Amino acid sequence: GENVEQHPSTLSVQEGDSAVIKCTYSDSASNYFPWYKQELGKGPQLIIDIRSNVGEKKDQRIAVTLNKTAKHFSLHITETQPEDSAVYFCAASGGGGTSYGKLTFGQGTILTVHP
Amino acid sequence: DGGITQSPKYLFRKEGQNVTLSCEQNLNHDAMYWYRQDPGQGLRLIYYSQIVNDFQKGDIAEGYSVSREKKESFPLTVTSAQKNPTAFYLCASSIFGGGNNEQFFGPGTRLTVL
Numbered sequence: 001g002e003n004v005e006q007h008p009s010t011l012s013v014q015e016g017d018s019a020v021i022k023c024t025y026s027d028s029a030s031n032y033f034p035w036y037k038q039e040l041g042k043g044p045q046l047i048i049d050i051r052s053n054v055g056e057k058k059d060q061r062i063a064v065t066l067n068k069t070a071k072h073f074s075l076h077i078t079e080t081q082p083e084d085s086a087v088y089f090c091a092a093s094g095g096g097g098t099s100y101g102k103l104t105f106g107q108g109t110i111l112t113v114h115p
Numbered sequence: 116d117g118g119i120t121q122s123p124k125y126l127f128r129k130e131g132q133n134v135t136l137s138c139e140q141n142l143n144h145d146a147m148y149w150y151r152q153d154p155g156q157g158l159r160l161i162y163y164s165q166i167v168n169d170f171q172k173g174d175i176a177e178g179y180s181v182s183r184e185k186k187e188s189f190p191l192t193v194t195s196a197q198k199n200p201t202a203f204y205l206c207a208s209s210i211f212g213g214g215n216n217e218q219f220f221g222p223g224t225r226l227t228v229l
Contacts, residue, residue, distance in 0.1 A: 001174075031215060032219075036220075043119075043207075043223050044220050046217050046218075064147075089158065102173065105158040107155070108156070108157050
């Protein structure tokens with residue numbers, strides 16, 4: 001089945017700096033890669049996603065890039081703000097076989113933005 | 116207000132007892148999912164259902180059971196066979212199964228075994 005590795009596990013930045021979180025996946029058949037933000041005590045919320053027919057996607061201060069050959073994808077947050085502080089999860093899905101129908105999540109990154 | 120509700124928010128259980136966690140959605144989604152989250156770890160899939168009256172085991176199904184008798188409901192039972200049940204449990208739904216659609220998450224239930 002699919003295996004997703006996420007780095008770093010913690011990331012600390014100053015307000016206004018950029019933050020980058022990276023994930024690798026193992027199943028070359030995976031075709032959907034969402035990123036979720038989870039605030040303390042709440043359920044995760046989708047912030048951006050990308051499909052395998054696209055190399056990059058942007059939404060205001062957030063962007064995701066996908067390298068299918070290397071099987072890795074990254075989340076980029078520019079001009080970080082204190083309210084960006086949360087746990088971020090990457091995930092991969094859409095592969096066949098035992099991975100069909102399932103999202104596999106990375107281990108999460110705790111992002112702290114210092115004012 | 117459309118969304119996913121989970122109840123209760125906090126649940127305490129004595130060892131050896133079964134307990135059922137509720138998950139309801141009014142989004143008219145076909146697929147529903149149960150995840151377990153432990154500190155410092157990602158979400159691990161317990162069970163999922165792509166359509167009513169059908170469900171599949173996820174990666175950590177041992178000690179858990181589910182049913183999907185109605186489209187809007189997907190209750191999870193944590194049985195006494197689950198060796199380490201204390202965790203944060205998250206329910207999610209997506210418009211279709213297949214895994215490559217956005218999953219919407221509920222607020223979670225924190226289960227503590229005393």
